Amino acid sequence: MTQDTLQGRIGVVTGAGRGIGREIALALAAEGMHLALVARTGAAVREVAEQIQTQYGGKVLPASVDVRSPEAVERFARLVEQQLGPVDLLVNNAGRIEPAERPFWEADAAEMWDVVETNLRGPLLLTRALIAPMVQRGHGHVVNIASLARGASRTGTYTGYAVSKRALTVLTESLGAALEGTGVVVIDVLPGRVRTAMSESMPVWKDLKPEDWDAAEATTNVVVAVARGDYDDQAGSLLDAPALHRRS
Ligand SMILES: NC(=O)c1ccc[n+]([C@@H]2O[C@H](COP(=O)([O-])OP(=O)(O)OC[C@H]3O[C@@H](n4cnc5c(N)ncnc54)[C@H](OP(=O)(O)O)[C@@H]3O)[C@@H](O)[C@H]2O)c1
Known part of the structure; x- marks a missing residue:
């Protein structure tokens, strides 16, 4: 356990406008990190940035970026480096799922591919744009927010989601x-x-009881620990946040 301080370090969180990404951003800001927050909806990331500035201070750069776009991601990467400095942590959290639970043979092919573009191409583009300087500096962490796509495996639906999330795990393993x-x-x-x-x-x-849901805090705790270097010996692997949370 290295317990590096995160004070003043630079992080990028995608999909930070709501849900799990918003919670990750707040947790990293609480540790003193300066952050760039990404989502397509500028108003959502601006609101999270304002909350961070009020609660924790520090530098925050809210950015309306579509992670599917190579040009937008490249522009964003240059902007972060200019305005915040070299990036220490990238959290690839932005993601989407098909809007309806349909079997593959009834699903819209363009819709499924758009899910793959968001969940796989997005992380690939951001990682490619930000990792080279990390390698040059000999320091950095990339967290990919994974899924076993249990909803999809159970029903044979949400094929774009299942395929993209499994492929993202392959990307993690291969880079690790x-x-x-x-x-x-x-x-x-x-x-x-x-x-x-x-x-x-x-x-x-839809029938899950309140106690069947996992706390976002399990994920935020693990992401903070990864950023500190606590899991460096498990590079390329998959950390099950709720299981680690139950054990702690
Ligand atoms: N919730 C779960 O139980 C669960 C389980 C396993 C894995 N995950 C994963 O956790 C991550 C977060 O999920 P969530 O449940 O918090 O979802 P969510 O509440 O729907 O939030 C998704 C975030 O991603 C952003 N986003 C979507 N498409 C984008 C794009 N093309 N470019 C930039 N940002 C984009 C959204 O903002 P805009 O729409 O404004 O762009 C939003 O901020 C996802 O990768 C998901 O697959 C979630």
Whole structure:
């Protein structure tokens, strides 16, 4: 356990306008990190930035960026480095799921592909844009917010979501091995089942009792610990946040 301080470190959190990403941003800000917050909806990230500035101070850069766009991601990466400095932590949290629970043969192919673009291309573009300076500096962490896509596996639906999240885990595994010895760590964090706009849109979870949902705090605690370097020996692997939370 290294327990690095996060005070003054620079972080990027995507999908920070609501849900799990918002909670991650607040937890990292509470540790004294300076943050860039990404979502398509500028008003949502501006609101979270205002809350952070009021509660914790520190620098916050809210940015309306579509993670599917290579040009927008490149522009954003340059802006963060200019305005905040070299990035220590990237949290690839932005994600979406198909709007309806349909079997593959009835689902809209363009819709499924858009889910893949958001959940896989987005993290790939952001990681590519921000990781080279991390490798040059010999320091950095990338967290990919993963999913076992249990909702999809149970029903044979949400194919874009299931495919994109499994592929994201392959990206993490492959980078984890390739980055060994560079000082840069890529790791998956699994939030479990957290009540958000996304999970509430899924009929498969509609009968869950309040106690069946996992706390977002489990994920935020693990992300903070990853940023501190506590899990550097598990680079490339998947951390089950609710299970770790229950054990702590
Ligand atoms: N909730 C769960 O139980 C659960 C379980 C396992 C994994 N996860 C994963 O956790 C992450 C967060 O999920 P959540 O439940 O918190 O979802 P959510 O409440 O729907 O939030 C998703 C966030 O992603 C942003 N986003 C979506 N598409 C984007 C794009 N193209 N570019 C930039 N930002 C985009 C959204 O903002 P805009 O719409 O304004 O862009 C929003 O801020 C996702 O990766 C999800 O797959 C969630």
